[in-house]
Amino acid sequence: MEKFQRGKGNGLTDLITSFWQTYNTLIYTIFVHGMLALSIYITLACGQLSLGNAAFMGIGAYTSALLTMKMNAPFGLSLIAGGMMPAAVALIIGIPTLRLSGVYLAMATLGFGEVVRVAFLNMSITGGSLGLNGVPLKTELWHLVLVIGIFIYFFIRLRDSRFGRILEAINEDEVVASVMGIKTTYFKVWAFTIGAFIAGVAGGLNAHFTFFISPREYGFEPAVDILTFAILGGTRTLWGPLAGSTVLTTLPELFRFLGPYRLAVNGLILLLVVLYLPNGIVSKETFKNIKKIFNGSGCLN
């Protein structure tokens, strides 16, 4: 009754409050998935396919969660540590693995991901298969907005920088790039490491609002999901992965009424996008199609 009366005073605020209470986890997740999509975008930008980003996310999540839980570290510090730890791991494994390319790199990173997942399952500090329970809830919306803003700014600046151009050259043709004097493996390792850093920070932020983390969240399926975000959105610009992750995170929520079949709709949409927009949602064809639609209506008038 009280609630109702209060609601009468300001309907809109109440609506927003109830919307926020229902969907805040979803909105947080959209931001985290956006960061993960960006983390794979930088490796895709130099033509490399990494399926290890879920594992890097896991390393970041466990590192930062353990720091805040066991050492009472400040949130910012534990987040940065959560990014640095996977970056260090990426540097170590990147040097030998990035000599591989194409499918082989994808499979090597997949194998690495499985090893990391099994390590989480069997170490005592990570809580084994039970995971870590009771991670303090520290993430707030502005943290997510700020962090993703920094990453987006970084990627915008990257595009026309020397490093960005080098990545593009490697993407276009690795052999030609190396003939032109670019140390391809060096720059690929950098891209891989930066991707791991971003994934780690995303993992840290994620751990501090889900309350609970377990090895299952960092296995094969999430790795494939992250790749799907980027491919669905398109990998030509940084907005593609962001759009892809937003769409794929929101869809299952919209189709909740379908019960167990809602993931089938997700799969169907994924299939349709790949078939009809093979370069992703954010691509030249999409803009061309939109233009065509508008021009078409123009003709009618």
Added chain:
Amino acid sequence: MFLQQIANALALGSVYALFAIGFTLIFGVLEVITLAHGAVFMVGAFAGLIAVTRFNLGIIPAILTSMLASGLLGFIIDFVAVRPLRKKKYHHLAPMIATIGCATIITSISQGIFGAEAYRFPFDFVPTKSYEIGDIQLTLLQLVIIGISFSLMIMLILLLKRTKWGKAVRAVAENRRTAALLGIPVERVFQITSFTSSALGGAAGVLTGLNFNAIHTYMGGPILHRGIAVIILGGMGDIRGAMAGGLILGFSEIMSVAYISSDFRDAISFGLLFLILLIRPSGIFGKVPERKG
């Protein structure tokens, strides 16, 4: 004890090999990593189960039914998701993503129909008889599994080596444009390959269901990881490699459970995989891919 483990490893490894052989055949011929192969495996297992529980079929007819069902499913996946992408200029990962979409659809619909619980074959259906040879105890079930999977694999190899169809498949795997110029119906070869590979995946599903006597809608995931590990071990697109890789993975899993710890089963398998990729990325039998300038 050791010989006993070898028998167990053979039963496990031969099913892995059977699964991976179809996986690797699709990769070799269509150049697509079909991540729907795990879902096809699961559907094959359920088709076999339904053939047994509803229609009271024996073990061999049940496997044939499941091969037919999963083969058709593989054909449909190829027709709906992979074929349209062959013509267009697309991102080279697009077909793989399309098969992820298919896998999600198939798994989610099966979960809607069958739920999350594990199903079993009828109690009297699974052979329980066992033979003792020296210290080794071989169950009839193990012998059936090893026998069926090896005969299916040998049949596939004979088909590929001895028949005109097999020659066409090998020609397409070598170079699809040249094969087309020589008058081989490339599109039909793709379809037949998808059907055959998926049928083998379905048979592996029934055999796995028999081996552990549990069939559930989540069984596609773990086998898919192992399939990937196997084809890397053996060299991608290589049939002998997939057989060897499957047996090696079966051995490494059984031996690490028997002599080290069951907790580290997956860590050892995938650690081994990771090492192989670093030392010899092309796998045991694979050729090193040429770098094109």
